[in-house]
Amino acid sequence: MEYVTVIGLEVHAQLNTNTKIFCGCSTAFGAPPNTHVCPVCLGMPGVLPVLNRKVVAFAVTMGIATRCTINRESRFARKNYFYPDLPKGYQISQYELPICEHGHVDIDTNGEKKRIGITRIHMEEDAGKLSHLAGRPVSHVDLNRTGVPLIEIVSEPDIRSPEEAGAYLRKLRSILRYLGICDGNMEEGSFRCDANVSIMPAGSDTFGTRAELKNLNSFRNVEKALHYEIIRQREVIEDGGAVVQETRLWNPDRGVTTSMRGKEEAHDYRYFPDPDLLPVVVDDAWIQEIEAGLPELPDQKEQRFVGTLGLSAYDAGVLTADRELADYFEACLESYDRPKPVANWIMGPLLGRLNAEGETIAASPVAPADLAALLKLVDDGTISGKIAKTVFDDMAATGKAPGEIVTEKQLVQLSDTSAIEEIIDEVIASHPDEVAAFRGGRKKLLGFFVGQVMKATQGKANPKMVNEILQQKLQ
Amino acid sequence: MKITKEEVLHVAELARLDMDDEAVAKFSEQIGTILAYMDTLNQVDTRGVPPTSHALSLHNAFREDEAAGSLDRDDALANAPEREDGCFVVPRIVEQREAK
Numbered sequence: 001m002e003y004v005t006v007i008g009l010e011v012h013a014q015l016n017t018n019t020k021i022f023c024g025c026s027t028a029f030g031a032p033p034n035t036h037v038c039p040v041c042l043g044m045p046g047v048l049p050v051l052n053r054k055v056v057a058f059a060v061t062m063g064i065a066t067r068c069t070i071n072r073e074s075r076f077a078r079k080n081y082f083y084p085d086l087p088k089g090y091q092i093s094q095y096e097l098p099i100c101e102h103g104h105v106d107i108d109t110n111g112e113k114k115r116i117g118i119t120r121i122h123m124e125e126d127a128g129k130l131s132h133l134a135g136r137p138v139s140h141v142d143l144n145r146t147g148v149p150l151i152e153i154v155s156e157p158d159i160r161s162p163e164e165a166g167a168y169l170r171k172l173r174s175i176l177r178y179l180g181i182c183d184g185n186m187e188e189g190s191f192r193c194d195a196n197v198s199i200m201p202a203g204s205d206t207f208g209t210r211a212e213l214k215n216l217n218s219f220r221n222v223e224k225a226l227h228y229e230i231i232r233q234r235e236v237i238e239d240g241g242a243v244v245q246e247t248r249l250w251n252p253d254r255g256v257t258t259s260m261r262g263k264e265e266a267h268d269y270r271y272f273p274d275p276d277l278l279p280v281v282v283d284d285a286w287i288q289e290i291e292a293g294l295p296e297l298p299d300q301k302e303q304r305f306v307g308t309l310g311l312s313a314y315d316a317g318v319l320t321a322d323r324e325l326a327d328y329f330e331a332c333l334e335s336y337d338r339p340k341p342v343a344n345w346i347m348g349p350l351l352g353r354l355n356a357e358g359e360t361i362a363a364s365p366v367a368p369a370d371l372a373a374l375l376k377l378v379d380d381g382t383i384s385g386k387i388a389k390t391v392f393d394d395m396a397a398t399g400k401a402p403g404e405i406v407t408e409k410q411l412v413q414l415s416d417t418s419a420i421e422e423i424i425d426e427v428i429a430s431h432p433d434e435v436a437a438f439r440g441g442r443k444k445l446l447g448f449f450v451g452q453v454m455k456a457t458q459g460k461a462n463p464k465m466v467n468e469i470l471q472q473k474l475q
Numbered sequence: 476m477k478i479t480k481e482e483v484l485h486v487a488e489l490a491r492l493d494m495d496d497e498a499v500a501k502f503s504e505q506i507g508t509i510l511a512y513m514d515t516l517n518q519v520d521t522r523g524v525p526p527t528s529h530a531l532s533l534h535n536a537f538r539e540d541e542a543a544g545s546l547d548r549d550d551a552l553a554n555a556p557e558r559e560d561g562c563f564v565v566p567r568i569v570e571q572r573e574a575k
Contacts, residue, residue, distance in 0.1 A: 017540050018540050018541070018542060019540050019541065019542050019543070023543070024538070024541065024542050024543020024544065025542075025543075025544075025545045026542055026545070032548075032561055033548075033560065033561040033562045034548050034551050034552060034561055034562065034563070035545060035548050035551075035561075036545050037545055037546055037551045038543075038544075038545050038546050039546070042546075042551060050536060050537070050538040051536065051537055051538065052537070052538055052539075052540050053537035053538065053539060053540065054539075054540040056537070073534070075528055080489070082491055083568065084563075084565040084568060130565075130568075131562070132567060133567075136567070137566060137567045138557075138564050138565065138566060138567050139564070139565050139566075139567050139568065140559065140560065140562035140563070140564060141562055141563040141564070141565055142561075142562055143551075143563070268485075268489055270489070273528035273529070275529065277536075278529060278531070278533050278534050278535065278536050279528065279529065279534045279535075280534065280535060281534040281535055
């Protein structure tokens, strides 16, 4: 039987604030355990949490960027459960009245646009970190992360494949990074994802029973876990069984999801409005102030790169996925105004090199102005396109400016007609058989002659002139 | 009775409370009385009255995003029954629950 997959994602994004959501403790990553804690985030009796204004501003920023309705009034609620990473016995979150609702993002899979709905975005505090000690029946608790601000972004069940899930996550991460409100580091846990997944017979309009997948700590693992889970559910159903609503943990080493038993009781969170925290009211003036400060977002930038700069949709998509990459591209255009060659050089030699080294554009060994200068040397005929690749490798290795390398290594293109003619005459004279074959109709041999001339000039001959003169002389 | 013995035991379980039969009977009665009082309140006509989540008519108590210092670690761990390597030590929880 044919099945349709239904996926909804819950993303937790850690916000880039200096301090925690309800107290003045630092949010810096990697401090010694339990040094960024105070009576508020430790859940001591009698303390009063006070909301960090920036957390509200950041949540609204994401809401606007994803076309959400911003609720003028929202509230915090207590989500009650016992676990050692949560010293108060409850997590302060939002329940009935989240700050943002009813938004969407557009994704691109296999060249097709699709709109994924966002149910809600709410603010909440993170929990602490537990380390389970091998071979001992105890765990260590570090509460530095307790109270670090998060937004939870809940999608509609609009996603129909693991690939769409990946595209949606990449889009959310891209937007968060453009906005500068979350660093989006999945491995370090500042961008986390849980997935609800179910399958139903094709043509049905009733969703199947869903499983919630956890521990999806990389983009690759999200897609792998979803692929596994879809096949598992299909096998359960085809064997005459029924999918159970449960939480399942992805095991990346074994490539399987396994049931986490005993969650039924824990799901009774008994939410109620937190009496310690006043309602949050966001007025029009505040929303307008945030809107005015929004940067150009990936979709807008992509449209501009295609519409105004004339890039292909593919090139624009690659260059705008990452804000720093888009900034690099635009910095090159400040001193060189041909977008297409710049895009080619960034997406070819530069990204090729960075990807091979596992680096991002932030670690580029070539400054945008130097890449622009290199392209100018090609355009004005100083060096050939082929030599430019060599110069680029030198620039990446040494950090030198292209002009300097060209002078030092005497790479200036040979564009003197008589000099080129002389070399061509020599090549023709020393390859009589090939000349005869060419004149006899084997026109493909032109490439051979070009190669010989290039070899004789260490690649420095102007290829256009070589081609023209060769054509004439071989007539 | 407004609340069953099973419901009392469920709530006790959620709150990690051990209860014997005597306690269950006592709390069933007390909670039952509270719920009966809620029924009385429910008789009040509240049409047109917005739900109240706070007794104060205030909103937006904010702090700025400025560091205010943290506790000395020895103080933070002072109440811990057990500590090791700067951490609280707790019995291992078998269920690998991911933090939200």
